[in-house]
Amino acid sequence: MVQKDKYQNLDQLKGKAVGGTVLEEPSFISKIVLAGKYDLAGFNLKPSNQAIRALRSLDKGELDAVILNEQQFNGLASLQMSKPLEAIFTSEQIPLMGVVANSKTTTTEERLRFGQALEGMCADSEGKKLCDLFGVEAFASVDTAVFEPMIKLWTDGK
């Protein structure tokens, strides 16, 4: 996201100050979000632990751009910015990370049991309260095919 009409593409942001909470994981941004097409070292990265602060800085001109995830992007309408913003880059669809387990420290049986418990959580009367609270409709087992392109980007990426 940039102030409207200030920049038109990512190339113009080289050397510029780019903020956002997602910059906490630069490898993920580089390999998956940017699909290996841009070297993050070319930007002046300013990671933040609060997206709203990064957006205020963008609004004031203290940052040149802010990277947002989908949830943050969808929440923009609720903020009052003094200058209009626009997106100059949108990534391909990236599947939600989901709940993952470390295969080295967990057993197959543990992962299976945990997965089954999660799948039943939103149908449980108590679990439903937490699901509703956090806007979770359900937990579902992963279709591994969805993640294969991401795995390829990660292993091939720089």
Place this chain on the structure above:
Amino acid sequence: MNKLRLFFTISLLVFLNSCALFQKDYVQFDETLNCPEQTTANLLAAQNQLGYLSKTDTLACALTALRKTEDVTLRRSAFASRLCLHLAERETDQNKREKLADEGVGFAETALKLGGTGDGGVHYYLAANLGLEVREHITLAINNLARLEDELKQAVALSPDLDDSGPLRVLGMLYLKAPAWPNGIGDRDKALDLLVRAVNNHPKHPLNHLFYAQALWDDEGNEVTVSRVKAEFAIGEKLLAEGNWGYNKEVWKKEFDEFAKEFGQSESLDK
């Protein structure tokens, strides 16, 4: 006009009595308290005298009397709600603490219905009691965030200096602890702004310094130096140790100790 006035008076009495009829399960105090008989005049006079320095029995007696009063001036004020908060804060049993806090919320809600909307104290003690009531219940806490924010914002607008910048302090902590945007109202910048104002406006209150230290500590992205967090913490700790904070002292000491532990553990990890 006389008939209208009579109708209104009867309606008000029915409303107040119905509140008594449908009384919730309140914390019952020891029957051997031997509370003195309290008149409306006594209670009105006691408002400015009873607080965190008062003995628990004294507060309990006053609350018992307030539960029965039908005086609109008293019921429209923050007095009963404030007493509930004082009693709840020093109550070690969680169930009783939450019941007292819930009662405090109820008193404040009644006060608002009776025209107390312009009283910052009513909004402040409603929020303070509500916060205490939901503190141990995450779903309740999150479901009440908007209400807490709204009440505290009104308290800040109407009575920012109440309880030594209490509205600023509590709203600041709400913004610090709540889930951050876009998931919630959490906002570190707002938290810091409110808490630094609390410290500047009322520098002698220990919690203003503790909460500000916590906000600074949480604000890693702003290159806060450890020495600044330590300085604020030390000021607050000294104020707590040297001041006469009555029954709050022990409760607040625990908050200082908990933060010191968290702070100390983080420092040792950085070495």
